[in-house]
Amino acid sequence: MAYHLQVMANFPNRVKQWVELKTTSREELEQRANNLEKERLILLGKLQRSADLAAENLRLRQLLNASELLMDSVLVTEVIGVSPDPQNHRISIDRGAEDGVYVGQPVLDATGLMGQVVEVYSNYSQVLLITDFNHALPVQVVRNGLRSIVEGVSDFNQMELGFVSPTVDIVIGDQLVSSGLGGRYPVGYPVGTVTEIDYQSGEKFMQVKVQPSAQLDRSRHLLLVFTLQNGVFNGQN
Amino acid sequence: MIILLLATILQLVPLDGRWLLWRPNLLLLVMITWMLYFSDQYGIEFSVILGVFADFIFGTTLGFYVLIFTLCGALVALLRRTVAYLEPIHQAVLVCLLVSTSELFKAWSNIVVDKPVFWQHLPSVVLLSVLIWLPLDKLVKTIHRWQHQ
Numbered sequence: 001m002a003y004h005l006q007v008m009a010n011f012p013n014r015v016k017q018w019v020e021l022k023t024t025s026r027e028e029l030e031q032r033a034n035n036l037e038k039e040r041l042i043l044l045g046k047l048q049r050s051a052d053l054a055a056e057n058l059r060l061r062q063l064l065n066a067s068e069l070l071m072d073s074v075l076v077t078e079v080i081g082v083s084p085d086p087q088n089h090r091i092s093i094d095r096g097a098e099d100g101v102y103v104g105q106p107v108l109d110a111t112g113l114m115g116q117v118v119e120v121y122s123n124y125s126q127v128l129l130i131t132d133f134n135h136a137l138p139v140q141v142v143r144n145g146l147r148s149i150v151e152g153v154s155d156f157n158q159m160e161l162g163f164v165s166p167t168v169d170i171v172i173g174d175q176l177v178s179s180g181l182g183g184r185y186p187v188g189y190p191v192g193t194v195t196e197i198d199y200q201s202g203e204k205f206m207q208v209k210v211q212p213s214a215q216l217d218r219s220r221h222l223l224l225v226f227t228l229q230n231g232v233f234n235g236q237n
Numbered sequence: 238m239i240i241l242l243l244a245t246i247l248q249l250v251p252l253d254g255r256w257l258l259w260r261p262n263l264l265l266l267v268m269i270t271w272m273l274y275f276s277d278q279y280g281i282e283f284s285v286i287l288g289v290f291a292d293f294i295f296g297t298t299l300g301f302y303v304l305i306f307t308l309c310g311a312l313v314a315l316l317r318r319t320v321a322y323l324e325p326i327h328q329a330v331l332v333c334l335l336v337s338t339s340e341l342f343k344a345w346s347n348i349v350v351d352k353p354v355f356w357q358h359l360p361s362v363v364l365l366s367v368l369i370w371l372p373l374d375k376l377v378k379t380i381h382r383w384q385h386q
Contacts, residue, residue: 009251
C-alpha cells in the first residue's frame with residue numbers, strides 16, 4: 001500500500017517531467033546534446049588518467065602484498081518517494097529485493113555518497129541519507145588521510161565532524177571521502193567539503209561543519225553500489 | 238474519502254529539502270475540518286485512527302502522531318459547539334492554536350531526543366496551515382450543506 005501511495009504521490013513530478021520534455025524545442029535539445037557530448041569527452045579524458053592511477057595503485061598493492069582491490073558494480077535507480085517528515089531524512093527508490101538490493105548497500109548520486117539502504121521490499125527500498133540525525137559515516141581527509149566520523153544533523157546542506165581535536169590538521173576546503181572503516185561503505189567515494197571550523201577556547205573539540213558532495217534533496221537518479229568481495233558481488237547470487 | 242486521499246498524496250509528493258520544512262500537516266487540517274462539520278460521524282475515535290495512519294505515512298514511532306491527533310481531536314470536540322458557528326476568520330484562530338500545539342509538541346519531542354529543531358520555520362508552517370485551511374473549510378462546508386439538502 002505504501003508503495004502505491006508513493007507512486008501516486010510521484011505522479012505530479014512525472015507529469016512535470018513529461019511536460020518539460022514535450023515543450024522543449026528542437027534547438028534546446030540539440031544544444032543539450034552538444035553540451036553532453038562535450039562533457040562526455042572531458043570525463044573520458046579524466047577517466048584515462050583515473051585508469052592510469054588505478055593501474056599504478058594495483059601495482060603498488062601487489063608490491064605490498066595487500067589484500068584484493070575492491071571493484072564496484074552499479075545499478076541505476078530512481079527516487080519514488082521522500083519522507084514527508086523534514087527531520088527524517090529517508091527516501092524510497094524503485095529497486096528492491098528482486099533486483100538484488102540488500103540492507104546496508106551504499107547509494108550514490110553523480111556527485112557523491114547519498115546514504116545506505118535500510119529496508120528492502122520486493123520492488124522498492126528505503127534509503128537512510130547521510131544527513132539523517134541517526135547516521136554517522138567514517139571518513140578521511142583527502143589531503144592528509146586524517147580519519148574522523150561525519151554525523152548528520154537533519155539538514156540537507158550540512159553535516160558535522162565529530163570529536164576533532166583542536167590540534168589536528170584540518171582546514172576549510174578540505175575534501176572528505178569515505179574511509180571504508182566499518183565495512184559498510186567502500187573506500188574513496190566523495191562525502192563532502194569542510195566549510196566552517198569553529199573553536200571556542202577551553203572546549204575539548206572543534207566544531208567542524210561539512211557540506212555534503214551529493215545533492216541529497218535534488219537528485220532523482222541514483223546508483224546502487226555492489227562491491228566485489230572474494231570474486232562475488234555483495235547481494236547477488 | 239477523496240479529500241483524505243488527496244491530502245495523503247499531497248503530503249507525500251516529493252519536494253526539495255528547503256520546501257519540506259514549509260509543508261503543513263494536511264492530514265491534521267482534514268481531521269479538524271471533518272470533526273468540526275461532521276461531528277455526528279467523526280469523533281475522537283476518528284482522530285486516533287487518523288493518528289495511526291499519520292504514523293504510517295510519516296514513518297514515525299507508532300503512537301507519536303496518535304498522541305498529537307488525539308490531543309487536537311479532543312480540543313476540537315471540546316470547542317466545536319462554539320466554534321462551528323463562528324466566522325471562518327475566527328475559526329482560523331482555533332486552527333492556528335491546534336497547529337501550534339502540534340508543532341510545539343513535535344519540537345519538544347525532538348528536544349527530548351537531542352534532535353535539532355528548526356524554530357524559524359514554525360511560524361510559517363502555522364501561517365500556511367491557516368491559509369490552506371480557509372479554502373478547505375469552504376469546500377467541506379459546501380459538502381456539508383449539500384448533504385443536508
